[in-house]
Amino acid sequence: MRASTFFSTALFTATALAHGNITSPPARQPGPAMQAACGAAAVSAILADGTGPLENILSNGSPDCNIFLCKGAQFADNQALVQTFTAGQVVPFKAQLPIPHEGPANVSIIDTASNTVVGLPLIEFDTYADEALAVLPPNNTAFSVKMPTNLAGSCEVAGECVLQWFWFGTSAQQTYENCVDFVMA
Numbered sequence: 148m149r150a151s152t153f154f155s156t157a158l159f160t161a162t163a164l165a166h167g168n169i170t171s172p173p174a175r176q177p178g179p180a181m182q183a184a185c186g187a188a189a190v191s192a193i194l195a196d197g198t199g200p201l202e203n204i205l206s207n208g209s210p211d212c213n214i215f216l217c218k219g220a221q222f223a224d225n226q227a228l229v230q231t232f233t234a235g236q237v238v239p240f241k242a243q244l245p246i247p248h249e250g251p252a253n254v255s256i257i258d259t260a261s262n263t264v265v266g267l268p269l270i271e272f273d274t275y276a277d278e279a280l281a282v283l284p285p286n287n288t289a290f291s292v293k294m295p296t297n298l299a300g301s302c303e304v305a306g307e308c309v310l311q312w313f314w315f316g317t318s319a320q321q322t323y324e325n326c327v328d329f330v331m332a
């Protein structure tokens with residue numbers, strides 16, 4: 148009995164293996180608004196493993212749900228997490244990458260209404276999370292971006308813009324995203 152309990156616990160752990168996400172600044176989390184938009188299965192997938200790829204998150208197919216924008220997480224569930232930045236501010240990021248998958252990564256400002264990039268990426272990695280390296284470069288898990296000085300009135304309303312961390316594992320064919328809601332002061 149004890150052995151079989153241990154075995155099923157180990158099995159559960161193995162299927163819930165983590166891949167990566169950002170740990171700071173605070174990023175969008177799933178909640179009731181996401182459940183309404185994307186369905187309960189999508190929320191459960193994120194709650195089971197907050198570091199898993201977008202490809203593991205089953206959407207309900209509703210036009211209100213886009214898993215490829217902020218993992219489907221909604222502004223309505225995250226109004227308490229909105230960060231305030233100033234032009235030229237240096238914003239430090241921390242990420243955890245328990246299971247690296249080599250590929251490109253970047254952080255960009257995304258206009259959430261149109262799911263388009265505002266300006267240029269704030270940081271770009273040609274190669275990120277390379278599991279072939281004995282040790283990942285320190286900048287994979289701790290890096291900074293500088294907020295643009297030319298936003299000219301955009302991103303002043305909460306919910307309009309996010310800082311999106313984006314990572315694609317090329318051979319794994321897995322996409323990872325986290326979104327930080329922010330306003331420019």
Ligand SMILES: *[C@@H]1O[C@H](CO)[C@@H](O)[C@H](O)[C@H]1NC(C)=O
Nearest residue numbers: 168169174175196197198325
């Ligand atoms: C990152 O993953 C952990 C572990 O599943 C989870 O607790 C945390 O909420 C996740 N954070 C984000 C921003 O996705």
Ligand SMILES: *[C@@H]1O[C@H](CO)[C@@H](O)[C@H](O)[C@H]1NC(C)=O
Nearest residue numbers: 251252253255264268313315
């Ligand atoms: C971020 O990287 C991904 C993968 O290479 C790419 O598809 C995306 O266009 C990049 N984002 C920007 C803003 O360049």
Ligand SMILES: *[C@@H]1O[C@H](CO)[C@@H](O)[C@H](O)[C@H]1NC(C)=O
Nearest residue numbers: 270271272273284285286287
């Ligand atoms: C991250 O660090 C590596 C190793 O030092 C370096 O080659 C790479 O250019 C750095 N990338 C960024 C985006 O700073």
